[in-house]
Amino acid sequence: DGGITQSPKYLFRKEGQNVTLSCEQNLNHDAMYWYRQDPGQGLRLIYYSQIVNDFQKGDIAEGYSVSREKKESFPLTVTSAQKNPTAFYLCASSWLPGNTIYFGEGSWLTVV
C-alpha cells in the first residue's frame, strides 16, 4: 500500500539524549514536512524539504535537525537542545507546488 510510515509510534527519551524519528514515503512525493503537535494547539512546522539534499527551517526549528539524502526518507533528530521535546510529531508529504499534504500516523515522544 502507498503511504507514509513513521516509526517508532512511541518513544521515551532521557534528558540529554538525542533521538531520531523515522519517516518514509512511497508516494513519490517531492516535498516532505515535519510538524509538532501539542495539546490544544494546531500543528507547527519544524522543517520542510522540497527536493533531495535541500531543506528549510519552519517556524520552530530550534533544537531539531533533519536530512534528505533520499527522496523517500526524511528523518527528524530531536536534540538535547530542544527544551520541551515531549509532543506528538507528524511527518507529511506532497507533490509540488501547492498540492494537498498527506500525513503519517505520528510518533509520540516523551522525555523522562
Add this chain to the structure above:
Amino acid sequence: AQSVTQLDSHVSVSEGTPVLLRCNYSSSYSPSLFWYVQHPNKGLQLLLKYTSAATLVKGINGFEAEFKKSETSFHLTKPSAHMSDAAEYFCVVSEAGATNKLIFGTGTLLAVQP
C-alpha cells in the same frame, strides 16, 4: 499574512443531528483551504479541499464546506452526525507560493452523544 481561526474549541451534538464547525480565514491572495480530521493518536486525514473551483465542496463521509469570500468563511457541515465522527477537526489555509506551507487552526473537538 495568512491566518485561520476556528471559532469553537469544542462542539457537542447528538447522533443524527446536523454538524456545524466554523472557520474564518485571512488571506491576501486567493487561498487554498482544507479541512482535516484527526482521530485520537492518529495522523490527519483530508476531508475536503477548496482551490477556487466550485464554492461548495463535497468531501468524504458526508461532509461538505462552503467557501464564502464576502464573509471570509469556510464552515464545515454534515446533515446527520454519526458516532464515528467524534474527532478533532482542523481548518487549514495554504500559504501562497511554492513552499506549500500550511497554516493550521487550533482545532475543534467534536463530541457526538448517543
